[in-house]
Amino acid sequence: MKLTPNQQAMLDGQQGWPFQIAMRMLTAVGRALDAPDLIPVTSTHLVIDGTALGEAGRDFLERLVAEGGRFAIPASINAIAVDRTKQDMTKEERDQIRMLEACEKMGALPSCSCNPFIQGIQPGFGEHVAWSESATAPYVNSVLGARTNREGATAVASALTGLTPRCGMHVDQNRHGKVLIQVDADITGADRYSLLGALAGRLAGDRIPVLDGVGKTPSIDEYVAFGAAFAIHGSVAMFHMSGITPEAPDLAIAFGVNAVPGPVIIDDHTLEAERLETAGGDAGPVDVVSIGCPHASIDQMRAAATMVGRSGGAKTGDTVFYIHTNRSTFDTADGEGLIDILTGAGARVTADNCSVVSYDRVTAGARLATNSAKMALFAKSVSDAEILFGSTEQCIQAGLTGVWKD
Amino acid sequence: MSRKFKGHGLVGGIAEGAALVTSDGIAFNLGVDETTGIVIEAGHPLKDASVAGRVLVCRSGKGSTAGSFSLLQLAERGLAPTAIVNIQADAVVTAGCVLADIPLVHRLGTDIAEFATGTRLRVDGDAGTVKVLL
Numbered sequence: 001m002k003l004t005p006n007q008q009a010m011l012d013g014q015q016g017w018p019f020q021i022a023m024r025m026l027t028a029v030g031r032a033l034d035a036p037d038l039i040p041v042t043s044t045h046l047v048i049d050g051t052a053l054g055e056a057g058r059d060f061l062e063r064l065v066a067e068g069g070r071f072a073i074p075a076s077i078n079a080i081a082v083d084r085t086k087q088d089m090t091k092e093e094r095d096q097i098r099m100l101e102a103c104e105k106m107g108a109l110p111s112c113s114c115n116p117f118i119q120g121i122q123p124g125f126g127e128h129v130a131w132s133e134s135a136t137a138p139y140v141n142s143v144l145g146a147r148t149n150r151e152g153a154t155a156v157a158s159a160l161t162g163l164t165p166r167c168g169m170h171v172d173q174n175r176h177g178k179v180l181i182q183v184d185a186d187i188t189g190a191d192r193y194s195l196l197g198a199l200a201g202r203l204a205g206d207r208i209p210v211l212d213g214v215g216k217t218p219s220i221d222e223y224v225a226f227g228a229a230f231a232i233h234g235s236v237a238m239f240h241m242s243g244i245t246p247e248a249p250d251l252a253i254a255f256g257v258n259a260v261p262g263p264v265i266i267d268d269h270t271l272e273a274e275r276l277e278t279a280g281g282d283a284g285p286v287d288v289v290s291i292g293c294p295h296a297s298i299d300q301m302r303a304a305a306t307m308v309g310r311s312g313g314a315k316t317g318d319t320v321f322y323i324h325t326n327r328s329t330f331d332t333a334d335g336e337g338l339i340d341i342l343t344g345a346g347a348r349v350t351a352d353n354c355s356v357v358s359y360d361r362v363t364a365g366a367r368l369a370t371n372s373a374k375m376a377l378f379a380k381s382v383s384d385a386e387i388l389f390g391s392t393e394q395c396i397q398a399g400l401t402g403v404w405k406d
Numbered sequence: 407m408s409r410k411f412k413g414h415g416l417v418g419g420i421a422e423g424a425a426l427v428t429s430d431g432i433a434f435n436l437g438v439d440e441t442t443g444i445v446i447e448a449g450h451p452l453k454d455a456s457v458a459g460r461v462l463v464c465r466s467g468k469g470s471t472a473g474s475f476s477l478l479q480l481a482e483r484g485l486a487p488t489a490i491v492n493i494q495a496d497a498v499v500t501a502g503c504v505l506a507d508i509p510l511v512h513r514l515g516t517d518i519a520e521f522a523t524g525t526r527l528r529v530d531g532d533a534g535t536v537k538v539l540l
Contacts, residue, residue, distance in 0.1 A: 025504045028416045032495040032512065052435060052472035056482040060475075060505065132471055152471025153478075153501045235468075381436065 018069030176256030201233030292324030315346025321399030433469025467499030477502030
């Protein structure tokens, strides 16, 4: 790899250990993926949840601070394992806060959300960035037309150096489609887009898909739901929706250097089969309802409050009803009086975290209802949950009555 | 006569150990228990095997990018592989090996089937070589 004199100096340790370890990570990854050089990036998004980092990760971040590490570019933070306002934290939860504080000392914005887009954090078209959290990459690349690979610890390295290897999504022809998915169904609502995303992710695998036939431009909430499920069911960082997303005005341009292949069809039958695949449980009592994966927007909070008001009653029984969101949306919702309505009806509105990354794990084998294919997959693999899947409205009804109705 | 393979070194250092071989990938986050070093992924060919102290020979890393920190956690507990050999290294394992100081070599130009679980290997991450020890 070609390095500039300044980059070589950082790699040689002349600016101290934090920048040296960052450059070691970036150059090793660059060599692994045949990147010719490093390019500048203008923002990062960091995954620092304690369940993934552990004490080793905490020590690493604190050592970066102690030895002079400072972020060269804006860094937002992903959902963490605890609500920052929680009283009586466990040791692991306090460690999580230490990890967050270490990042803040290096210059990060403690946004603590898997949905930074509703917090106003949105890279621009063509902007090269280095973001972690797989759910964000499809939105960044496909909806915004900015450019990021699916970063991990390398995002911390990019935050320190302002650099990333020139490979993957940073290169034009790697962004061209290879799989054609014909959508022959009306898709509306976060849950349906989540199923579509899961299906598209699995059909795509490691090749960028182009979806044709999506009837109207999805809302932010629908795109976010799609992207999260897409990223967790496949390994690519990007999709196209022909005639809708910015790098796909038509099929030919979306496929770029690649020939337009024959289509795979997704229709109402395939979506229903996907829903049954996602949800193994039958109607009946539920233990947990979890919506807000990714974090709920103010529109979704308002819709939830309206549905709660319409249903006319507070929650009965022991069902735990979570609505996950980020701090800024929580505060906005609070200002509108929505938190009082939702908590008054028995919902637990959480900020900063969620039932997947939280140390407050869902009980093994619990019956969990959700509108998110990503939440479903994680709850199944982490907690062996029995899943009920459906619309936001169905989930809210289950949250209030304690019973899932098909 | 001992055989030596030449590939590309990605993370330097010399380490030796008994090979643990799979043609599958390894997901260090959620696929390996970071408190025990044992492969826990359902249906994985190496399920219930421990990676601790082994030269892990596998296709590549896979799964969540959080796997880089999982490797660091394993190393802190003394449960990490002593070296990793991939057909094609991915960003997750590469970054994790840098963090955890684990020698990493890829692109040996040979089939994974060349290596047998239990064989002693010496990995040189600077030279990019893997030597089968007798």
